[in-house]
Amino acid sequence: MSVYEFDVLIIGCGISGLTSAAKLAESGIRVGILTRDEDPKVSNTLYAQGGIIYPHDGDRDLLEDIQKASSYTANTKAAEILKERSGKILEEVLIEKSKTNFARDEKGELLFTREAAHSRDRILYQGDFTGKEIQISLLNYLSDKSRFPNVHLLTKHTAIDLLTPVHHGVSIQQRYEDNYVVGVYALNQETKEVAKVISKFTILATGGIGGLYLHHSNSEGARGDGHAMAKRAGAILTNMEFIQFHPTTFFDSSSHRRFLISEAVRGEGGRLINSNGVAFMEKYHPDRELAPRDVVSRAIADEIIETRHDCVYLDISHKDSDWLKERFPTIYKHCLEKHVDITKEPIPVVPAAHYTCGGVKTNLKGQTNLKGLYAVGEVACTGLHGANRLASTSLLEGLTWGYIAAENIAKKLDTASLYDAYKIQDWRKGSLEADNALISQDWLTLKQTMWNYVGLTRTSHRLKRADAMFSELYDEIERFYKNAELKDSLIGLRNAVEVGYMVLNASRRNRESVGCFYRKS
Incomplete structure (x- = not known):
């Protein structure tokens, strides 16, 4: 070995x-x-499309913005460390050593943008592919x-x-x-x-x-x-x-992974409209499109139910065409490949699981x-x-x-x-062939259970249904795992079922809707 x-x-x-x-x-x-x-x-x-915060000494509002977005549940000590140390760490690691190419103006000065729940422009970015650049x-x-x-x-x-x-x-x-x-x-x-x-x-x-x-x-x-x-x-x-759902991902039924439509699109003036062409965020939150993500996600879900339409739309076509192509090149290219020209028409969007x-x-x-x-x-x-x-x-x-x-x-x-x-013991190999068809079906069952019952809105009945499905899936996979030949998809499935159970049990214990966690009953 x-x-x-x-x-x-x-x-x-x-x-x-x-x-x-x-x-x-x-x-x-x-x-x-x-x-x-x-x-x-x-x-x-x-x-990651949007960007990375670059705190400055004079930014007194960052701690309050973190707390406000968290519904005042964030660890203040952690937020203080982020504020105190992260700026110098960013300068050392990303700007000085790895030479990350953030957007700059014609004078070479760093450019900043704003996203939802921020009180000021403090976010470094590179187009709409900041994470890729980093x-x-x-x-x-x-x-x-x-x-x-x-x-x-x-x-x-x-x-x-x-x-x-x-x-x-x-x-x-x-x-x-x-x-x-x-x-x-x-x-x-x-x-x-x-x-x-x-x-x-x-x-x-x-x-x-x-x-x-x-x-x-x-x-x-x-x-x-x-x-x-x-x-x-x-x-x-x-x-x-506490699973955060991103409000705006491209509505596309071709894959489980949905293409992210960056929050920066709303930060730059994008408006959410329903299938009737009506802007709706004002009736859900005074910050409208820049409300916290959980609020925007649930608002979109409500509009989809109310209009009986598969999605809502994010419209930024009122902005200059050349500016849009330069500011959001990845989003522009992806949408165009899906036959949506963001310079002329709104983008079909739905919420999707985004952050843990x-x-x-x-x-x-x-x-x-x-x-x-x-x-x-x-x-x-x-x-x-x-x-x-x-x-x-x-x-x-x-x-x-x-x-x-x-x-x-x-x-x-x-x-x-x-x-x-x-x-340390050597790994004991299993000999049972891992059937790809069974693994794929179990993955699909898991994903559907999480989406339908442990998703954006949770209820006692949905969680109870999820528990029954997880119990059967967990027992079956554990028995199979012990004797099966290892492969990446099987290892991941075993882990995913265990973690799904963690989310389920945490959701059952918490009856208080707060932040990105929303429970009706």
Whole structure:
């Protein structure tokens, strides 16, 4: 059985994972980055369109905007750290080192935009592909082997389970050790071999859980792998009922992943109209199109029901045609491919699952309750977002706590040691063929259950129905998983069912509608 050894293992390669890797690698630390995709660019960061907040010392309103968007449920201490530290971290990592190409005016000064629930223009952007620009610039920075020979990228490797001596030790005596994480089992998708990846510290940077829903704006890899592995290892998870839905994704029935129509379109003056051509947001919120996302999402859902139409429309065709093409090139191109010219006609839009506000509970240094395990970015929960995320804080949070976690780990490395790989059990292979048709059908059942019963609006009856469906699905997959030959889709399905259960149970416990969580009964 293959064994890899690193000082720090990072699972996931979006903005949070890459920032951790960059900060650690600069100190000569041996870093392993593990991703299930063949292309390391593929992550939720890649799909982020709008932008990233760039806090300034004089911006006294940021804390209030974060709290207001969260319905005053956000962790104030986390918000204060974001305000105090993130600006300098952004300057160091993105502007100075990775040379991220943010939009600038003719004088070379950074341009700023505004999104919903922000009281001022404070968001850096690059067209409508800000996340892609950040992702590529960070990867380019890290891939320079002359600078970082100590960084190793394991693509097409799927993390299966976090390694703890308590659960995976070869002797009974190891059960009495402290419960801590010493690495991960990882499936090489090409060779089908499972390797032990041993590390002094492990950072989960696996993203959110949008991929559990039938309609979502995430990469399909956002299926809760990190959440499920952490839970099985003994980590605490919190706020799992708070799933933010993005109000405006392109209405298209050709795939589960819906193309995001950035909030910046509304920030730049786009108006929501129903199928009768009537602007409707004024009757739902005084901020109209710039109301918090949960309000806009439910307003759209209500209009769809009321008009008995499949979608509503986002109209920005009153803006200058050339300006629109330059400001939103990706959106313009995608819509045109779908036979919608945004310079002349409105865009058909519907809500979709977008962001996970809860996750693996960490302190303000990214540490979980398990020794050796950190979590950063969307998989983690510092409480920054509370019950609802302020637009464009997600990239900034990943950047900030990716950096802070790496700082904290670097201070501890001298006193940490690698666990003996031979004291960890080898993976026991299953022999039952994993039927792709069964896996695909179970995935579809899961996605439909989450969308219909644990979605934008939840009720006791819907949650009860979801519980019955999950119970059957969970038992079946657990029995099958133990004996089946491993493949990425099966690993993801097992994790997704566990995480779906977490969202369901958190939703049943919480009877208070707050932020992005809306429960009728």
